[in-house]
Amino acid sequence: QKEVEQNSGPLSVPEGAIASLNCTYSDRGSQSFFWYRQYSGKSPELIMFIYSNGDKEDGRFTAQLNKASQYVSLLIRDSQPSDSATYLCAVASSNDYKLSFGAGTTVTVRA
Amino acid sequence: NAGVMQNPRHLVRRRGQEARLRCSPMKGHSHVYWYRQLPEEGLKFMVYLQKENIIDESGMPKERFSAEFPKEGPSILRIQQVVRGDSAAYFCASTAWTSGTASTGELFFGEGSRLTVL
Numbered sequence: 001q002k003e004v005e006q007n008s009g010p011l012s013v014p015e016g017a018i019a020s021l022n023c024t025y026s027d028r029g030s031q032s033f034f035w036y037r038q039y040s041g042k043s044p045e046l047i048m049f050i051y052s053n054g055d056k057e058d059g060r061f062t063a064q065l066n067k068a069s070q071y072v073s074l075l076i077r078d079s080q081p082s083d084s085a086t087y088l089c090a091v092a093s094s095n096d097y098k099l100s101f102g103a104g105t106t107v108t109v110r111a
Numbered sequence: 112n113a114g115v116m117q118n119p120r121h122l123v124r125r126r127g128q129e130a131r132l133r134c135s136p137m138k139g140h141s142h143v144y145w146y147r148q149l150p151e152e153g154l155k156f157m158v159y160l161q162k163e164n165i166i167d168e169s170g171m172p173k174e175r176f177s178a179e180f181p182k183e184g185p186s187i188l189r190i191q192q193v194v195r196g197d198s199a200a201y202f203c204a205s206t207a208w209t210s211g212t213a214s215t216g217e218l219f220f221g222e223g224s225r226l227t228v229l
Contacts, residue, residue: 004153034217043202043220044154088153098167099218101146101154 003027004091006102014110019076021105023089026070032092033065033072034099037085044088048074079109116185117203117221125229130190130197132224136205143186144218145178148200157201160186193228200225 007022021035032051036044050056050063050072062075072091076083089102116135124130136143141162146154156170160180171178175193180186190197204218 043222045220046217049217090154097142097159098156099144100156103151103153 003100004089004102006087006089006105008105009086010106010108012108012110013079015079015081017079019079019083019107019109021074021076021087021089021107023072023074023091023102024070025072025089025091025100027091027093027100028067028070030070030091030093033063034090034092035061035063035074036088036090036101038088038104039085047087076107079107081109081111083107084109115203115205115219115221117201117224119224120222121225121227123227123229124193126194127192130193130226132188132190132201132203132226133185134188134203134205134221135185136203137207137219140205140207140219142206143180144204144206145186145188146202146204148202148223150199154202157188190226193226195228198226198228 004025013019034046035048037047038044048058048061048063050065053065053067056063060077064073084107086104086106088104090099092099115137118133122130143160145157147157148154158171158178159167162180163182175191177189200223202223203221206218
């Protein structure tokens with residue numbers, strides 16, 4: 001079983017719609033959860049982090065965490081063509097220092 | 112505001128040659144990570160270093176791969192006798208967090224070094 005699994009893509013959404021990305025993790029002791037965005041040929045950049053159960057909103061992005069279900073998600077509201085990228089879910093191990101990444105979900109926003 | 116600097120950005124090697132990838136962390140960061148990314152795959156942890164100390168190398172292949180982060184100068188990921196399967200993007204990341212601090216964790220990534228083995 002992979003440490004971090006993401007829903008397989010690619011995910012295509014029309015401009016203005018909501019893109020929903022899912023991620024599950026295996027280490028029940030994980031404490032910190034991150035969403036990174038990676039444009040093609042570029043480096044990952046952090047867009048959201050969440051530590052507590054519930055929702056966290058930042059602009060058009062909402063991260064949701066459910067530790068009991070070992071599930072974290074990312075919603076992108078009012079999707080824009082510039083949101084077209086691969087989104088990587090990352091989980092900090094119980095030891096705190098190592099991020100484990102999912103394989104990523106590629107999102108394409110159609111204009 | 113210099114970020115994480117990696118070089119070379121692109122490196123081509125023939126099978127059996129050596130590849131050296133360099134990474135200078137963000138100013139003030141003393142922790143460096145190396146990740147490998149194969150096409151269509153996520154980032155795979157390789158090694159975590161502090162200056163002059165390897166903290167965790169559990170993701171490093173047992174042979175041909177080594178990493179260091181000297182007191183002075185950049186961190187170096189060295190791959191000896193490269194094979195085609197080593198072709199990948201190698202990302203370095205740095206962070207300012209200290210061990211045991213669960214409230215932080217953001218990694219700042221460099222632009223990556225893309226290794227192609229012919």
